[in-house]
Amino acid sequence: MWRAFVHDSDAKWDRQAYLDFTPLDGKFADNTIVQIKNGPIDFQVREPAHPLFGSLPRTNSMIELQVTQEYTGHATHLCYLVPQWREVLDFDTLKAGEGSTVARVVTGRVHSNAHFGFAGVMNFGDARNWTGSHLAAANTHGYGRLSWNPDLSARDLADEWTRMTFGNDPYVVETVSALLLGSWRTYERTTPRRWARDISPIRRTAR
Structure with missing residues (x-):
């Protein structure tokens, strides 16, 4: 598993991985997976879906x-990320014709890759609930x-998690699921200045 997160400078932050890895397509060992x-x-x-998805037809991704x-x-903030991930997974790269979604790329259904999958970057702290916030x-x-x-849909997963965590009361399920499903957009709308300040000028432009 080889991470594709590379950058030499902020000037090419948004395209460096594409520039570095596309010339290497087909040159990796058969059991290598590029993690994008x-x-x-x-x-x-x-941010947009990564341009490498679908651009490595001869490389496991x-x-x-x-x-x-x-x-x-x-x-400290409620930000349910499944809708964001769902948006990326549903993005159609069109690399092998219509329907070449990111989800199909990373499950080997577009380029018939032998190896593929998901990786998650996460930290469990010393909080009793592991994630620091119950809703996280x-x-x-x-x-x-x-x-x-x-x-799977973001709504179905929100309902499923709420039922397993707080019970099957319809009002609870409806309320918590609504909070989860609207939180990503809410966070995006209410923190633009902080978000822009915390990243470099090139990343603000790429937004």
């Missing part, structure tokens, strides 16, 4: 997601479920 972040920047609250909320509020555990659950079935 969901986006070309660095796990930001908003997998997706890397950040489950820990490093740039999305840490453990929904991201851990969502990552695990999508890894096994990348076609």
Whole structure:
């Protein structure tokens, strides 16, 4: 497993991995998997799907997601990331014609790769609930479920996690699921200045 997160300078941060890895397509050992972040920047609250997805037809590829909320509020903000991941997985690269979604690329259904998969970047702390916030555990659950079935919907996973965590009361399920499903967009709308300040000028432009 070889991470594709490389950069020489901020000037090419958004394209360095594409420039470095596309010339190497087909030159890796058969059991090598190139691990590609969901986006070309660095796990930001908003960025496009990584251009490497679908651009390595002769190389095993997998997706890397950040489950820990490093740039999305840490453990103090509610930011359910499954809708973001779902958006990337549903993105159609068109690399092998219509329907060449990222989900199909990283499950070997576009280029018939022998090896593929999901990687999750996460840290479990010393909090009794592991994730620091009860609701942050929904991201851990969502990552695990999508890894096994990348076609699951964010709503179904939110409902499923809520039922397993807080019970089957319809009002509780509806309320908690609504909070989860709206949180990513809410976080994006309410923290633009902080987000822009914490990253370099090139990354602001790439937004």
